[in-house]
Amino acid sequence: MNALRKNTKAKVPFSETAIETFIRLCGISSIIFVFGIFFFVFREGAGFLFNGLDLGQFLTSPEWYPTSLSNKRYGTLALILGTFSVTTLAMCLAVPFGLGAAIFVSEFCSPKLREAFKIIIELLAAIPSVVWGFIGLTLMNQMIIKIFNAPIGLTMLNGSIMLALMSVPIIVSIAEDALKAVPDSYREAAEALGATRWQVVYRVLLPAAKNGLLAAVLLGAARSIGETMAVLMATGHSVNIPTGPLSWMRTLTATIAAELGEVARGDEHYQVLFIIGILLFSITFIVNLIADLVIKGIHQDF
Protein backbone atom coordinates (compact mmCIF):
# COMPACT_ATOMS: atom_id res chain seq x y z
CA MET A 1 0.00 0.00 0.00
CA ASN A 2 2.69 2.38 1.03
CA ALA A 3 4.85 1.45 -1.89
CA LEU A 4 1.97 2.00 -4.30
CA ARG A 5 1.25 5.44 -2.95
CA LYS A 6 4.90 6.40 -3.20
CA ASN A 7 4.96 5.12 -6.72
CA THR A 8 2.00 7.18 -7.95
CA LYS A 9 3.26 10.22 -6.14
CA ALA A 10 6.52 10.04 -7.92
CA LYS A 11 4.87 9.54 -11.29
CA VAL A 12 2.22 12.30 -11.22
CA PRO A 13 3.69 15.14 -9.26
CA PHE A 14 1.96 17.84 -11.32
CA SER A 15 -1.69 16.83 -10.95
CA GLU A 16 -1.08 16.04 -7.31
CA THR A 17 0.34 19.49 -6.55
CA ALA A 18 -2.28 21.17 -8.73
CA ILE A 19 -5.11 19.60 -6.76
CA GLU A 20 -3.42 20.34 -3.50
CA THR A 21 -2.93 23.98 -4.43
CA PHE A 22 -6.53 24.21 -5.62
CA ILE A 23 -7.93 22.80 -2.41
CA ARG A 24 -5.67 24.99 -0.36
CA LEU A 25 -6.86 28.03 -2.29
CA CYS A 26 -10.47 27.04 -1.61
CA GLY A 27 -9.73 26.87 2.07
CA ILE A 28 -7.88 30.15 2.25
CA SER A 29 -10.41 31.95 0.06
CA SER A 30 -13.17 31.74 2.63
CA ILE A 31 -10.94 33.46 5.18
CA ILE A 32 -10.03 36.11 2.63
CA PHE A 33 -13.71 36.65 1.79
CA VAL A 34 -14.74 37.13 5.39
CA PHE A 35 -12.01 39.63 6.08
CA GLY A 36 -12.56 41.26 2.69
CA ILE A 37 -16.24 41.76 3.42
CA PHE A 38 -15.54 43.10 6.88
CA PHE A 39 -12.94 45.47 5.47
CA PHE A 40 -15.33 46.68 2.76
CA VAL A 41 -18.24 47.23 5.14
CA PHE A 42 -15.98 48.99 7.61
CA ARG A 43 -14.41 51.20 4.96
CA GLU A 44 -17.77 52.36 3.63
CA GLY A 45 -19.03 53.26 7.07
CA ALA A 46 -15.84 54.42 8.77
CA GLY A 47 -15.86 58.00 7.49
CA PHE A 48 -19.11 58.89 9.19
CA LEU A 49 -18.59 56.57 12.14
CA PHE A 50 -15.52 58.45 13.36
CA ASN A 51 -16.45 61.83 12.04
CA GLY A 52 -19.95 63.13 12.49
CA LEU A 53 -22.07 60.31 13.83
CA ASP A 54 -23.43 60.82 17.31
CA LEU A 55 -22.82 57.32 18.61
CA GLY A 56 -24.90 57.91 21.71
CA GLN A 57 -27.88 58.92 19.64
CA PHE A 58 -27.21 56.05 17.22
CA LEU A 59 -27.47 53.45 19.96
CA THR A 60 -30.02 54.98 22.34
CA SER A 61 -32.52 57.01 20.33
CA PRO A 62 -35.52 55.36 18.70
CA GLU A 63 -35.86 58.17 16.17
CA TRP A 64 -34.90 56.93 12.73
CA TYR A 65 -35.33 59.80 10.26
CA PRO A 66 -32.63 59.24 7.66
CA THR A 67 -34.36 61.18 4.88
CA SER A 68 -35.81 64.07 6.83
CA LEU A 69 -35.37 67.39 5.04
CA SER A 70 -35.20 69.49 8.18
CA ASN A 71 -33.79 67.31 10.94
CA LYS A 72 -31.98 64.08 10.10
CA ARG A 73 -31.81 61.68 13.03
CA TYR A 74 -30.10 58.30 13.01
CA GLY A 75 -31.31 56.44 16.08
CA THR A 76 -31.38 52.68 15.89
CA LEU A 77 -32.66 51.74 19.32
CA ALA A 78 -36.04 50.65 17.96
CA LEU A 79 -34.31 48.57 15.30
CA ILE A 80 -31.92 46.92 17.74
CA LEU A 81 -34.75 46.09 20.14
CA GLY A 82 -36.77 44.85 17.15
CA THR A 83 -34.00 42.49 16.06
CA PHE A 84 -33.50 41.13 19.57
CA SER A 85 -37.15 40.75 20.45
CA VAL A 86 -38.14 39.02 17.22
CA THR A 87 -35.14 36.69 17.52
CA THR A 88 -35.89 35.89 21.15
CA LEU A 89 -39.53 35.11 20.44
CA ALA A 90 -38.51 33.05 17.41
CA MET A 91 -36.12 31.04 19.56
CA CYS A 92 -38.84 30.49 22.19
CA LEU A 93 -40.93 28.95 19.44
CA ALA A 94 -38.17 27.14 17.57
CA VAL A 95 -36.11 25.64 20.39
CA PRO A 96 -38.75 23.31 21.90
CA PHE A 97 -39.83 22.15 18.46
CA GLY A 98 -36.29 21.85 17.13
CA LEU A 99 -34.85 19.98 20.10
CA GLY A 100 -37.95 17.82 20.40
CA ALA A 101 -37.72 16.87 16.75
CA ALA A 102 -33.99 16.16 17.09
CA ILE A 103 -34.56 13.88 20.10
CA PHE A 104 -37.34 12.08 18.26
CA VAL A 105 -35.32 11.64 15.07
CA SER A 106 -32.19 10.50 16.84
CA GLU A 107 -33.63 8.32 19.64
CA PHE A 108 -37.21 7.28 19.07
CA CYS A 109 -37.93 6.72 15.42
CA SER A 110 -37.24 3.82 13.11
CA PRO A 111 -34.39 4.12 10.61
CA LYS A 112 -36.80 4.32 7.66
CA LEU A 113 -38.84 7.10 9.22
CA ARG A 114 -35.61 8.85 10.16
CA GLU A 115 -34.51 9.05 6.54
CA ALA A 116 -37.89 10.42 5.48
CA PHE A 117 -37.77 12.98 8.29
CA LYS A 118 -34.32 14.16 7.37
CA ILE A 119 -35.30 14.70 3.76
CA ILE A 120 -38.40 16.66 4.74
CA ILE A 121 -36.49 18.80 7.22
CA GLU A 122 -33.90 19.56 4.57
CA LEU A 123 -36.74 20.52 2.26
CA LEU A 124 -37.96 22.97 4.88
CA ALA A 125 -34.51 24.52 4.93
CA ALA A 126 -34.56 24.92 1.16
CA ILE A 127 -37.60 27.20 1.01
CA PRO A 128 -36.40 30.70 0.07
CA SER A 129 -36.94 33.37 2.70
CA VAL A 130 -38.93 35.57 0.34
CA VAL A 131 -41.50 32.79 0.13
CA TRP A 132 -41.77 32.76 3.92
CA GLY A 133 -42.13 36.52 3.80
CA PHE A 134 -44.93 36.27 1.31
CA ILE A 135 -46.74 33.72 3.45
CA GLY A 136 -46.34 36.11 6.37
CA LEU A 137 -47.61 39.07 4.41
CA THR A 138 -50.73 37.38 3.15
CA LEU A 139 -51.76 34.20 4.97
CA MET A 140 -50.37 34.79 8.48
CA ASN A 141 -51.44 38.44 8.44
CA GLN A 142 -55.08 37.48 8.09
CA MET A 143 -54.83 34.57 10.50
CA ILE A 144 -53.37 36.77 13.26
CA ILE A 145 -56.05 39.41 12.69
CA LYS A 146 -58.75 36.75 13.05
CA ILE A 147 -57.34 34.72 15.92
CA PHE A 148 -56.09 37.54 18.14
CA ASN A 149 -58.54 40.17 16.97
CA ALA A 150 -55.52 42.35 16.31
CA PRO A 151 -55.72 45.52 14.22
CA ILE A 152 -53.07 44.15 11.86
CA GLY A 153 -51.27 40.84 11.50
CA LEU A 154 -47.92 42.17 10.35
CA THR A 155 -46.37 41.90 13.78
CA MET A 156 -43.48 40.56 15.82
CA LEU A 157 -45.41 37.32 16.30
CA ASN A 158 -45.81 36.89 12.55
CA GLY A 159 -42.10 37.52 11.93
CA SER A 160 -41.12 35.20 14.79
CA ILE A 161 -43.19 32.34 13.44
CA MET A 162 -41.53 32.75 10.04
CA LEU A 163 -38.08 32.89 11.62
CA ALA A 164 -38.86 29.88 13.81
CA LEU A 165 -39.85 27.86 10.76
CA MET A 166 -36.62 28.88 9.08
CA SER A 167 -34.30 28.09 11.97
CA VAL A 168 -35.92 24.80 13.04
CA PRO A 169 -34.13 22.81 10.28
CA ILE A 170 -30.73 24.12 11.42
CA ILE A 171 -31.48 23.36 15.05
CA VAL A 172 -32.75 19.87 14.24
CA SER A 173 -29.81 18.82 12.12
CA ILE A 174 -27.10 20.14 14.43
CA ALA A 175 -28.85 18.92 17.59
CA GLU A 176 -29.31 15.50 16.04
CA ASP A 177 -25.60 15.33 15.25
CA ALA A 178 -24.83 16.26 18.83
CA LEU A 179 -27.09 13.51 20.16
CA LYS A 180 -25.54 11.04 17.73
CA ALA A 181 -22.11 12.00 19.03
CA VAL A 182 -22.98 10.64 22.48
CA PRO A 183 -21.35 7.19 22.57
CA ASP A 184 -23.73 4.21 22.56
CA SER A 185 -22.03 2.90 25.68
CA TYR A 186 -23.77 5.70 27.64
CA ARG A 187 -27.18 4.53 26.44
CA GLU A 188 -26.36 0.89 27.07
CA ALA A 189 -25.07 1.64 30.54
CA ALA A 190 -28.19 3.60 31.41
CA GLU A 191 -30.49 0.91 30.09
CA ALA A 192 -28.54 -1.73 31.95
CA LEU A 193 -29.27 0.20 35.13
CA GLY A 194 -32.97 -0.08 34.37
CA ALA A 195 -33.63 3.43 33.09
CA THR A 196 -36.66 3.93 30.86
CA ARG A 197 -36.22 5.45 27.41
CA TRP A 198 -37.32 8.83 28.63
CA GLN A 199 -34.97 8.66 31.59
CA VAL A 200 -32.12 7.82 29.22
CA VAL A 201 -32.88 10.93 27.16
CA TYR A 202 -33.54 13.24 30.06
CA ARG A 203 -30.87 12.15 32.52
CA VAL A 204 -28.10 10.90 30.25
CA LEU A 205 -28.26 12.15 26.68
CA LEU A 206 -29.29 15.76 27.25
CA PRO A 207 -26.57 16.44 29.85
CA ALA A 208 -23.98 14.64 27.73
CA ALA A 209 -24.87 16.50 24.56
CA LYS A 210 -25.61 19.85 26.14
CA ASN A 211 -22.78 21.71 24.42
CA GLY A 212 -23.85 20.53 21.00
CA LEU A 213 -27.47 21.37 21.72
CA LEU A 214 -26.51 24.85 22.88
CA ALA A 215 -24.49 25.32 19.72
CA ALA A 216 -27.51 24.27 17.66
CA VAL A 217 -29.65 26.87 19.39
CA LEU A 218 -27.03 29.59 18.97
CA LEU A 219 -26.58 28.87 15.26
CA GLY A 220 -30.34 28.94 14.86
CA ALA A 221 -30.35 32.30 16.63
CA ALA A 222 -27.59 33.60 14.36
CA ARG A 223 -29.68 32.60 11.37
CA SER A 224 -32.63 34.53 12.81
CA ILE A 225 -30.63 37.67 13.51
CA GLY A 226 -29.25 37.69 9.99
CA GLU A 227 -32.50 36.93 8.24
CA THR A 228 -33.79 39.82 6.16
CA MET A 229 -36.47 39.29 3.58
CA ALA A 230 -38.96 37.35 5.68
CA VAL A 231 -38.88 39.82 8.58
CA LEU A 232 -38.99 42.75 6.19
CA MET A 233 -42.28 41.49 4.84
CA ALA A 234 -43.84 39.92 7.91
CA THR A 235 -43.12 42.31 10.79
CA GLY A 236 -44.69 45.41 9.29
CA HIS A 237 -41.34 47.18 8.88
CA SER A 238 -42.29 49.94 11.26
CA VAL A 239 -39.91 52.02 13.41
CA ASN A 240 -41.59 51.25 16.69
CA ILE A 241 -40.28 49.99 20.01
CA PRO A 242 -42.08 46.66 20.38
CA THR A 243 -44.21 46.30 23.49
CA GLY A 244 -45.56 42.80 22.95
CA PRO A 245 -45.87 40.01 20.41
CA LEU A 246 -48.66 41.86 18.64
CA SER A 247 -46.81 45.12 18.07
CA TRP A 248 -45.35 45.92 14.69
CA MET A 249 -41.64 46.55 14.44
CA ARG A 250 -38.57 46.66 12.26
CA THR A 251 -35.20 44.93 12.33
CA LEU A 252 -31.68 46.09 11.54
CA THR A 253 -31.31 43.83 8.52
CA ALA A 254 -34.63 44.84 7.00
CA THR A 255 -33.66 48.50 7.28
CA ILE A 256 -30.51 47.92 5.28
CA ALA A 257 -32.37 45.88 2.67
CA ALA A 258 -35.15 48.40 2.23
CA GLU A 259 -33.05 51.53 2.13
CA LEU A 260 -29.63 50.70 0.72
CA GLY A 261 -30.95 50.30 -2.83
CA GLU A 262 -32.04 53.88 -3.00
CA VAL A 263 -29.41 55.97 -1.30
CA ALA A 264 -26.78 57.94 -3.14
CA ARG A 265 -23.33 56.39 -2.77
CA GLY A 266 -21.16 58.02 -0.16
CA ASP A 267 -24.12 59.88 1.34
CA GLU A 268 -24.48 60.13 5.14
CA HIS A 269 -27.47 57.82 5.05
CA TYR A 270 -25.49 55.33 2.95
CA GLN A 271 -22.68 55.34 5.51
CA VAL A 272 -25.10 54.94 8.41
CA LEU A 273 -26.54 51.84 6.74
CA PHE A 274 -23.02 50.43 6.56
CA ILE A 275 -22.50 51.26 10.24
CA ILE A 276 -25.63 49.22 10.92
CA GLY A 277 -23.88 46.54 8.87
CA ILE A 278 -20.85 46.73 11.18
CA LEU A 279 -23.16 46.45 14.19
CA LEU A 280 -24.85 43.38 12.73
CA PHE A 281 -21.53 41.87 11.77
CA SER A 282 -20.36 42.25 15.37
CA ILE A 283 -23.54 40.72 16.79
CA THR A 284 -23.44 37.70 14.47
CA PHE A 285 -19.72 37.34 15.00
CA ILE A 286 -20.17 37.18 18.76
CA VAL A 287 -23.02 34.68 18.53
CA ASN A 288 -21.07 32.47 16.11
CA LEU A 289 -17.94 32.72 18.24
CA ILE A 290 -19.85 31.56 21.31
CA ALA A 291 -21.34 28.73 19.26
CA ASP A 292 -17.85 27.75 18.08
CA LEU A 293 -16.37 27.77 21.55
CA VAL A 294 -19.27 25.68 22.77
CA ILE A 295 -18.83 23.16 19.93
CA LYS A 296 -15.16 22.90 20.81
CA GLY A 297 -16.37 21.91 24.24
CA ILE A 298 -17.99 18.79 22.77
CA HIS A 299 -14.76 17.48 21.38
CA GLN A 300 -13.02 17.94 24.68
CA ASP A 301 -15.73 15.92 26.37
CA PHE A 302 -15.30 12.86 24.18
Place this chain on the structure above:
Amino acid sequence: MEKKGLMGYFVIGITVAFACCLGISGCSPSGDGGGTGNARKQFTIKNKGSDTMVNLAQAWAETYTGISQTASVEVSGGGSGTGVAALINGTVDIANCSRQIKPTELAQAEKNTGKVPQEFIVGHDALAVYVHEHNPLDRITINELAEIYGENGKITKWSQLRITHPECQSDKIIRISRQSNSGTYFYFREALLGKTRDFGLGSLDLHGSKDVVEVVERTPCAIGYSGMGYATEHVKMLAVATAPGESYYAPNLENVLAKTYPIARPLYMYSLGEPTGEVKVYLDWILSAEGQKIVEKLGFVPLVNN
Protein backbone atom coordinates in the same frame (compact mmCIF):
# COMPACT_ATOMS: atom_id res chain seq x y z
CA MET B 1 -1.62 3.76 -14.21
CA GLU B 2 -5.32 3.78 -13.69
CA LYS B 3 -4.96 6.17 -10.83
CA LYS B 4 -2.99 8.55 -12.95
CA GLY B 5 -5.75 8.50 -15.58
CA LEU B 6 -8.36 9.39 -13.00
CA MET B 7 -6.25 12.19 -11.61
CA GLY B 8 -5.72 13.53 -15.09
CA TYR B 9 -9.43 13.64 -15.76
CA PHE B 10 -10.03 15.31 -12.43
CA VAL B 11 -7.57 18.06 -13.22
CA ILE B 12 -8.99 18.54 -16.71
CA GLY B 13 -12.48 18.64 -15.25
CA ILE B 14 -11.58 21.32 -12.77
CA THR B 15 -9.80 23.34 -15.42
CA VAL B 16 -12.79 23.12 -17.74
CA ALA B 17 -15.15 24.07 -14.94
CA PHE B 18 -13.00 27.08 -14.14
CA ALA B 19 -12.80 28.12 -17.75
CA CYS B 20 -16.59 27.87 -18.00
CA CYS B 21 -17.08 30.01 -14.92
CA LEU B 22 -14.69 32.64 -16.21
CA GLY B 23 -16.29 32.52 -19.62
CA ILE B 24 -19.80 32.96 -18.26
CA SER B 25 -18.94 35.74 -15.87
CA GLY B 26 -16.75 37.46 -18.40
CA CYS B 27 -19.18 37.46 -21.29
CA SER B 28 -22.67 37.94 -19.97
CA PRO B 29 -22.57 41.63 -19.07
CA SER B 30 -21.35 42.64 -22.49
CA GLY B 31 -23.77 40.40 -24.40
CA ASP B 32 -26.12 43.14 -25.59
CA GLY B 33 -29.55 41.74 -26.31
CA GLY B 34 -28.23 38.21 -26.10
CA GLY B 35 -31.56 36.85 -24.76
CA THR B 36 -33.38 34.37 -26.95
CA GLY B 37 -36.34 36.62 -27.67
CA ASN B 38 -34.19 39.52 -28.73
CA ALA B 39 -31.82 37.59 -30.89
CA ARG B 40 -32.71 39.53 -34.03
CA LYS B 41 -32.74 43.00 -32.49
CA GLN B 42 -29.50 44.93 -32.56
CA PHE B 43 -30.16 47.34 -29.72
CA THR B 44 -31.41 46.93 -26.16
CA ILE B 45 -32.68 49.98 -24.32
CA LYS B 46 -32.09 49.54 -20.60
CA ASN B 47 -34.72 51.14 -18.41
CA LYS B 48 -34.79 51.13 -14.61
CA GLY B 49 -36.27 52.97 -11.68
CA SER B 50 -39.48 53.97 -9.95
CA ASP B 51 -41.55 51.26 -8.42
CA THR B 52 -44.69 53.27 -9.09
CA MET B 53 -43.88 53.32 -12.79
CA VAL B 54 -42.66 49.77 -13.21
CA ASN B 55 -45.95 48.38 -14.53
CA LEU B 56 -46.28 51.29 -16.91
CA ALA B 57 -42.69 50.99 -18.11
CA GLN B 58 -43.20 47.26 -18.57
CA ALA B 59 -46.31 47.82 -20.68
CA TRP B 60 -44.51 50.39 -22.82
CA ALA B 61 -41.56 48.06 -23.23
CA GLU B 62 -43.67 45.09 -24.25
CA THR B 63 -45.69 47.03 -26.81
CA TYR B 64 -42.65 48.82 -28.18
CA THR B 65 -40.57 45.66 -28.45
CA GLY B 66 -43.46 44.19 -30.44
CA ILE B 67 -43.58 47.11 -32.89
CA SER B 68 -39.96 48.08 -33.26
CA GLN B 69 -37.82 46.30 -35.83
CA THR B 70 -34.51 47.30 -34.38
CA ALA B 71 -34.75 47.74 -30.63
CA SER B 72 -36.01 45.95 -27.57
CA VAL B 73 -36.50 47.35 -24.07
CA GLU B 74 -35.49 45.82 -20.75
CA VAL B 75 -37.25 47.13 -17.67
CA SER B 76 -36.51 46.72 -14.00
CA GLY B 77 -37.89 48.43 -10.89
CA GLY B 78 -36.34 49.02 -7.48
CA GLY B 79 -37.32 52.63 -6.82
CA SER B 80 -36.69 56.11 -8.18
CA GLY B 81 -33.40 56.42 -6.33
CA THR B 82 -32.19 53.10 -7.72
CA GLY B 83 -32.94 54.25 -11.27
CA VAL B 84 -31.12 57.53 -10.85
CA ALA B 85 -28.18 55.75 -9.22
CA ALA B 86 -27.98 53.45 -12.24
CA LEU B 87 -28.14 56.44 -14.56
CA ILE B 88 -25.30 58.08 -12.63
CA ASN B 89 -23.25 54.91 -13.00
CA GLY B 90 -24.07 54.84 -16.70
CA THR B 91 -25.58 51.34 -16.60
CA VAL B 92 -29.03 52.30 -17.94
CA ASP B 93 -30.20 54.39 -20.87
CA ILE B 94 -33.38 55.70 -19.24
CA ALA B 95 -34.20 56.14 -15.54
CA ASN B 96 -37.83 56.22 -14.39
CA CYS B 97 -38.50 58.59 -11.57
CA SER B 98 -41.65 59.43 -9.66
CA ARG B 99 -39.97 62.52 -8.19
CA GLN B 100 -37.83 65.17 -9.78
CA ILE B 101 -34.11 64.45 -9.86
CA LYS B 102 -32.18 66.18 -7.05
CA PRO B 103 -29.54 68.81 -7.81
CA THR B 104 -26.91 66.67 -6.08
CA GLU B 105 -27.80 63.73 -8.31
CA LEU B 106 -27.58 65.95 -11.41
CA ALA B 107 -24.14 67.11 -10.37
CA GLN B 108 -23.03 63.57 -9.62
CA ALA B 109 -24.24 62.33 -13.00
CA GLU B 110 -22.41 65.09 -14.79
CA LYS B 111 -19.24 64.44 -12.85
CA ASN B 112 -19.40 60.70 -13.43
CA THR B 113 -20.45 60.52 -17.07
CA GLY B 114 -19.84 63.99 -18.45
CA LYS B 115 -23.47 64.21 -19.56
CA VAL B 116 -26.37 66.10 -18.02
CA PRO B 117 -29.54 64.02 -17.50
CA GLN B 118 -32.43 65.29 -19.62
CA GLU B 119 -35.91 65.36 -18.14
CA PHE B 120 -39.10 64.15 -19.81
CA ILE B 121 -42.52 64.28 -18.21
CA VAL B 122 -44.20 61.14 -19.50
CA GLY B 123 -47.52 61.18 -17.63
CA HIS B 124 -49.12 62.01 -14.32
CA ASP B 125 -49.94 59.98 -11.27
CA ALA B 126 -52.49 60.71 -8.63
CA LEU B 127 -51.67 59.34 -5.19
CA ALA B 128 -54.84 57.81 -3.90
CA VAL B 129 -55.57 57.47 -0.18
CA TYR B 130 -56.78 53.92 0.34
CA VAL B 131 -58.91 52.45 3.12
CA HIS B 132 -60.53 49.06 3.60
CA GLU B 133 -63.65 48.49 1.52
CA HIS B 134 -65.87 48.30 4.60
CA ASN B 135 -64.56 51.49 6.11
CA PRO B 136 -67.46 53.99 6.23
CA LEU B 137 -65.14 56.93 5.59
CA ASP B 138 -65.51 58.50 2.12
CA ARG B 139 -63.52 61.69 2.21
CA ILE B 140 -60.69 63.38 4.02
CA THR B 141 -58.85 66.68 4.03
CA ILE B 142 -55.13 67.26 3.62
CA ASN B 143 -55.09 68.64 7.16
CA GLU B 144 -56.56 65.48 8.58
CA LEU B 145 -54.07 63.39 6.60
CA ALA B 146 -51.25 65.53 7.98
CA GLU B 147 -52.46 64.94 11.54
CA ILE B 148 -52.72 61.19 10.87
CA TYR B 149 -49.30 60.79 9.25
CA GLY B 150 -47.26 63.69 10.66
CA GLU B 151 -44.85 63.60 13.57
CA ASN B 152 -46.80 64.18 16.82
CA GLY B 153 -50.03 64.00 14.80
CA LYS B 154 -53.25 64.40 16.76
CA ILE B 155 -55.45 61.92 14.94
CA THR B 156 -54.83 58.30 15.97
CA LYS B 157 -58.37 56.89 16.11
CA TRP B 158 -61.02 56.46 13.49
CA SER B 159 -63.61 58.04 15.78
CA GLN B 160 -61.69 61.30 15.60
CA LEU B 161 -62.69 61.44 11.93
CA ARG B 162 -66.35 61.34 13.07
CA ILE B 163 -67.00 57.75 11.98
CA THR B 164 -67.49 54.48 13.76
CA HIS B 165 -65.71 51.70 11.95
CA PRO B 166 -67.57 48.45 12.69
CA GLU B 167 -64.80 46.11 11.56
CA CYS B 168 -62.04 47.89 13.44
CA GLN B 169 -62.77 47.23 17.08
CA SER B 170 -59.57 48.74 18.39
CA ASP B 171 -60.54 52.01 16.65
CA LYS B 172 -56.82 52.53 16.06
CA ILE B 173 -55.70 53.93 12.73
CA ILE B 174 -53.00 51.70 11.27
CA ARG B 175 -50.84 53.91 9.09
CA ILE B 176 -49.41 52.25 6.01
CA SER B 177 -46.53 54.16 4.47
CA ARG B 178 -43.60 53.49 2.15
CA GLN B 179 -39.91 52.95 2.80
CA SER B 180 -38.26 56.28 3.47
CA ASN B 181 -36.48 56.53 0.13
CA SER B 182 -39.26 55.92 -2.32
CA GLY B 183 -40.38 58.74 -4.60
CA THR B 184 -43.94 58.19 -3.41
CA TYR B 185 -42.90 58.73 0.22
CA PHE B 186 -41.08 61.95 -0.63
CA TYR B 187 -43.95 63.32 -2.66
CA PHE B 188 -46.65 62.41 -0.15
CA ARG B 189 -44.64 63.89 2.72
CA GLU B 190 -44.15 67.15 0.90
CA ALA B 191 -47.79 67.34 -0.21
CA LEU B 192 -49.00 66.80 3.34
CA LEU B 193 -46.38 68.25 5.61
CA GLY B 194 -44.24 70.55 3.52
CA LYS B 195 -40.48 70.51 3.84
CA THR B 196 -40.12 70.96 7.58
CA ARG B 197 -42.30 68.34 9.26
CA ASP B 198 -41.60 64.61 9.22
CA PHE B 199 -43.84 61.60 9.19
CA GLY B 200 -44.51 60.13 12.62
CA LEU B 201 -42.70 56.95 13.57
CA GLY B 202 -44.65 53.74 13.92
CA SER B 203 -46.15 53.59 10.44
CA LEU B 204 -45.77 50.33 8.55
CA ASP B 205 -43.26 51.16 5.83
CA LEU B 206 -43.94 48.73 3.03
CA HIS B 207 -41.66 48.05 0.16
CA GLY B 208 -43.80 48.49 -2.92
CA SER B 209 -46.76 50.35 -4.34
CA LYS B 210 -48.63 47.13 -4.75
CA ASP B 211 -47.91 45.89 -1.20
CA VAL B 212 -49.62 48.96 0.25
CA VAL B 213 -52.88 48.19 -1.53
CA GLU B 214 -52.51 44.49 -0.72
CA VAL B 215 -52.16 45.15 3.02
CA VAL B 216 -54.97 47.73 3.15
CA GLU B 217 -57.19 45.22 1.38
CA ARG B 218 -56.62 42.71 4.18
CA THR B 219 -56.57 45.09 7.14
CA PRO B 220 -59.83 46.77 8.21
CA CYS B 221 -58.11 49.36 10.43
CA ALA B 222 -55.58 50.50 7.83
CA ILE B 223 -55.12 53.66 5.83
CA GLY B 224 -52.51 53.85 3.09
CA TYR B 225 -51.35 55.80 0.06
CA SER B 226 -50.24 54.53 -3.30
CA GLY B 227 -50.55 55.29 -7.00
CA MET B 228 -54.08 55.52 -8.35
CA GLY B 229 -53.25 52.81 -10.89
CA TYR B 230 -52.89 50.19 -8.15
CA ALA B 231 -56.53 50.28 -7.01
CA THR B 232 -58.41 46.99 -6.76
CA GLU B 233 -62.07 46.18 -6.22
CA HIS B 234 -61.48 45.48 -2.55
CA VAL B 235 -60.15 48.85 -1.46
CA LYS B 236 -61.77 52.24 -1.30
CA MET B 237 -60.19 55.46 -2.54
CA LEU B 238 -61.03 58.57 -0.55
CA ALA B 239 -62.01 61.90 -2.02
CA VAL B 240 -59.58 64.57 -0.89
CA ALA B 241 -59.99 68.28 -0.17
CA THR B 242 -57.22 70.77 0.46
CA ALA B 243 -58.94 72.33 3.50
CA PRO B 244 -62.10 71.70 5.54
CA GLY B 245 -64.28 74.28 3.72
CA GLU B 246 -63.19 73.26 0.20
CA SER B 247 -64.87 70.71 -2.03
CA TYR B 248 -63.70 67.12 -2.15
CA TYR B 249 -62.33 65.57 -5.33
CA ALA B 250 -62.07 61.88 -6.11
CA PRO B 251 -58.82 60.62 -7.65
CA ASN B 252 -59.86 60.15 -11.25
CA LEU B 253 -58.76 61.17 -14.72
CA GLU B 254 -60.89 64.29 -15.04
CA ASN B 255 -59.98 65.71 -11.66
CA VAL B 256 -56.27 65.14 -12.19
CA LEU B 257 -56.35 66.67 -15.69
CA ALA B 258 -58.31 69.63 -14.35
CA LYS B 259 -55.70 69.86 -11.56
CA THR B 260 -58.40 69.89 -8.90
CA TYR B 261 -57.29 66.67 -7.19
CA PRO B 262 -54.71 67.87 -4.69
CA ILE B 263 -52.20 65.01 -4.55
CA ALA B 264 -51.14 64.42 -8.14
CA ARG B 265 -47.64 64.55 -9.49
CA PRO B 266 -45.81 64.23 -12.79
CA LEU B 267 -43.91 61.07 -13.69
CA TYR B 268 -40.46 61.57 -15.13
CA MET B 269 -38.04 59.75 -17.36
CA TYR B 270 -34.41 60.80 -17.51
CA SER B 271 -31.97 60.05 -20.29
CA LEU B 272 -28.23 60.54 -20.03
CA GLY B 273 -27.58 63.64 -22.12
CA GLU B 274 -29.73 64.62 -25.10
CA PRO B 275 -31.24 61.30 -26.25
CA THR B 276 -30.01 59.98 -29.58
CA GLY B 277 -30.74 57.08 -31.89
CA GLU B 278 -32.94 54.30 -30.55
CA VAL B 279 -33.41 55.94 -27.15
CA LYS B 280 -34.76 59.09 -28.78
CA VAL B 281 -37.12 57.09 -31.01
CA TYR B 282 -38.40 55.25 -27.92
CA LEU B 283 -38.96 58.41 -25.87
CA ASP B 284 -40.72 60.07 -28.81
CA TRP B 285 -42.97 57.04 -29.10
CA ILE B 286 -43.80 57.20 -25.36
CA LEU B 287 -44.81 60.84 -25.72
CA SER B 288 -46.88 60.08 -28.84
CA ALA B 289 -50.63 59.40 -28.75
CA GLU B 290 -49.94 55.67 -28.91
CA GLY B 291 -47.63 55.67 -25.91
CA GLN B 292 -49.99 57.88 -23.91
CA LYS B 293 -52.88 55.51 -24.58
CA ILE B 294 -51.01 52.92 -22.52
CA VAL B 295 -50.63 55.46 -19.70
CA GLU B 296 -54.40 55.79 -19.51
CA LYS B 297 -54.96 52.05 -19.80
CA LEU B 298 -52.83 51.41 -16.69
CA GLY B 299 -54.76 53.84 -14.53
CA PHE B 300 -52.35 56.76 -14.76
CA VAL B 301 -53.11 60.15 -16.28
CA PRO B 302 -51.82 60.87 -19.78
CA LEU B 303 -50.31 64.17 -20.90
CA VAL B 304 -52.93 66.66 -21.98
CA ASN B 305 -51.84 67.91 -25.36
CA ASN B 306 -51.29 64.65 -27.16
